[in-house]
Amino acid sequence: MTSEFDLIRRYFTRATPGALLGVGDDAALLQAAPGMVLAAAADMLVAGRHFSPDDGPGTIGFKSLAVNLSDLAAMGATPRWAMLALALPEADASWLRGFAGGFFGLAQKFGVELVGGDTTRGPLTVCVQVMGEVPAGQAIRRSGAQPGDEIWVSGALGDAALALAHLQRRLTLDFHEAAACLPFLHVPMPRVALGQKLRGVASSAIDISDGFLGDLGHLLTQSQVAAEIAFAALPVSDVVRRYLAQPVARECVLSGGDDYELLFTAPAARHAEIAALEEELALRLTVVGRIQTGEGWVLRAPDGTPMSVTSTGYDHF
């Protein structure tokens, strides 16, 4: 019988030079740098819901951290520490090794240190909590959008959802198309660098995890404003564009979820500054609409008529 403590030590204990005290005591001890406030977020991923139990453990490890870093990115925060709570049906060393590989691969890319957590037996469930820093007063909230602001989206929308639709046989991609979309589903790259660059520039931001329209709705509600969106302006990949005539693909773009792109707003006067980030970050940044007074959103077809949309997000219940 391998001990829980041995397993944790073997796979999840890494150096934590950025913490006063890391894994191994009753609690971790952390200190934000002077002038910084702490940004903290947590997400729980359940087998069969947020990932397939058949997904490779590396993918699950990567994604469980990525979705949390995406939340910090949307606040403009610099990620620093993470805690990991893991329920596993069995203590399988090769699974743990794979999971740790995916988790720490991404953690190291962004300088995130694992400082604590918990491991227990149970249905496969991953709960990650992340903590980052943002200069006092500079966090980007959902509530700051102003009428007249441009609405931006990073990257492209719908690839992850299209890949899932393919896996669920709601649509059939060819080999090359599937190969192009699947990484967006399995190893989404959180827009951490973009979030930090948007401090002092963006008026509001949210990460697109539950679908573009659903998350747009949250941002509008919290900012108490409305939005007009041009469907034709929404950034999509070549693969997604090829299927746009099919309702399932349009739904992937509008409300598919799992994009982990940033949706943000900024005054039109900051347009050039933001556009310059495209090249600096090698990341597509697209204006998809404009903030208006009022409430709710209107989605305009290329001919200017409002499009009706049935599903507006990915609600967990």
Place this chain on the structure above:
Amino acid sequence: MTSEFDLIRRYFTRATPGALLGVGDDAALLQAAPGMVLAAAADMLVAGRHFSPDDGPGTIGFKSLAVNLSDLAAMGATPRWAMLALALPEADASWLRGFAGGFFGLAQKFGVELVGGDTTRGPLTVCVQVMGEVPAGQAIRRSGAQPGDEIWVSGALGDAALALAHLQRRLTLDFHEAAACLPFLHVPMPRVALGQKLRGVASSAIDISDGFLGDLGHLLTQSQVAAEIAFAALPVSDVVRRYLAQPVARECVLSGGDDYELLFTAPAARHAEIAALEEELALRLTVVGRIQTGEGWVLRAPDGTPMSVTSTGYDHF
């Protein structure tokens, strides 16, 4: 269909005057007071393992926070914020109301604010992460025990495990005995005030969650010292004492787990100071042994002979 967002808003959104930004954005924004460092811990509770799915939701809500506050107590930290990730088989309003009642009942007692989290559908799993503050340099670690230090235990050992043994029919308590023990299993009270009083007094501390001997072992390993424990000195309730002739009750005391008492060490010169806390906190504090050079522990029977023990902790795998 009730929306996840509605459910979260209804039951888990409370005022968070101690946070810069609470529930409702991509991340919470928090700031430790000047001169304080952050202590952070996380625990995951799985139905059928850490609690019975038949336990009342209030009990589950209370205990999921209590076990985390116990970790902060062992560091000498003052609890401030919590994040809650919850997987539920179904979105049941009455269950959520009960859970929130237990969770916030305890949270309010210690001034803990719920600042974020996640809710999703899945096998009943509760993951709580807590953050507290401790003055820089004053956190109590597991690694500070010194030869000659007295070893203390708060409260009494074994009541929670005895209650569980009763529920599992490994032993039969009468009605009054069960009524006396069950609260220790279902609504353990974290020793938060004691932990804070021990700053600058205790040389090391750990909370007893996995069983006295197992957690003592962790403390000794991290402090690189040994311990001699007098079995007769271990604090037990009248109910536990009544069953001590039975091996199952001795096992409850030594390695039953779920005590959530503090095990701590301090120089003998601090004895009177600690003893004075008994009255101040209305909490039994007992010297159970002494730290020595070497490694491991020896448990002495009343006649001075070493007792042999088979099970030394509650290991999750």
